[in-house]
């Protein structure tokens with residue numbers, strides 16, 4: 648990171664998760680004055696404290712659903728990265744109110760507490776599932792984005808609130824790649840929903856860099872997306888089998904509740920006003936207010952000839968490319984080493 652962080656305090660909600668742990672390590676290495684980890688699980692916090700042993704780290708047990716606990720953790724903070732979320736599609740489908748409480752209302756609590764505490768900037772972590780959402784996880788993340796936009800449009804606010812949208816983060820907790828690896832290593836068939844289904848593939852480092860990009864460049868209400876490649880789930884399963892030298896045995900499950908065949912990272916309306924920043928798109932706030940009549944002549948940015956940016960039309964990785972990408976992941980290398988040691 649190019650910013651001087653020496654006298655800056657950070658808060659990371661969901662700080663014990665995959666993103667949180669990576670971000671905490673990078674902020675400490677970049678010289679942050681203090682990094683606060685906010686999450687519900689004291690055991691994970693304790694494990695992190697013992698592992699990192701850094702007196703610039705502070706741990707706050709709390710829940711984004713509870714405004715008081717968020718407010719206490721936010722006092723004296725300069726920057727907030729909001730990663731706390733319910734992010735499993737199936738569980739949010741079955742418990743949609745829980746997703747509303749954490750992802751929508753909890754995010755509003757984080758934005759509100761940040762404004763009150765005079766935080767300079769907040770980056771909210773969203774997902775491609777928030778675009779044309781069909782499941783409760785995506786719907787509540789879409790509402791979180793709306794909360795950010797409404798805050799940016801409101802007069803008299805000073806905290807810069809922006810969002811980033813991710814695709815699938817490879818090897819994140821509870822996701823399909825660690826599941827496929829576990830299945831291959833146990834010589835079980837790989838449970839594939841639909842082999843044609845496509846997803847954007849991002850590394851954890853890419854996702855952290857995306858948040859850093861937003862942190863460094865955001866204006867109020869901006870949304871940032873990292874350009875990414877995509878692959879089919881069938882190719883992903885084949886690549887995992889090949890890496891572990893196993894025959895590709897598939898057990899076809901069918902599409903799960905609330906799943907789409909492909910994801911959209913940027914809608915065409917957003918693409919029409921997106922700024923291409925090399926590895927990233929910046930989608931500025933649609934700053935029209937409620938007086939729509941004033942804008943009738945201007946209209947919206949033209950969308951003719953502009954397309955959604957989806958995991959179906961993005962650069963498609965084939966099996967060899969997916970294999971190479973998987974082999975860059977430390978977790979895959981560790982599993983390969985373990986497999987070699989046990990054979």
Ligand SMILES: O=c1ccn([C@@H]2O[C@H](COP(=O)(O)OP(=O)(O)O[C@H]3O[C@H](CO)[C@@H](O)[C@H](O)[C@H]3O)[C@@H](O)[C@H]2O)c(=O)[nH]1
Nearest residue numbers: 734735736774775776814815822823838839840841844880
């Ligand atoms: O046993 C399984 C489980 C999943 N899949 C497929 O694998 C792909 C990825 O699934 P999964 O890793 O569960 O991720 P998603 O459901 O796509 O959601 C992830 O990716 C989102 C970004 O799109 C994040 O926001 C979510 O938090 C994260 O869980 C999907 O096509 C699934 O249908 C299988 O084929 N077999």
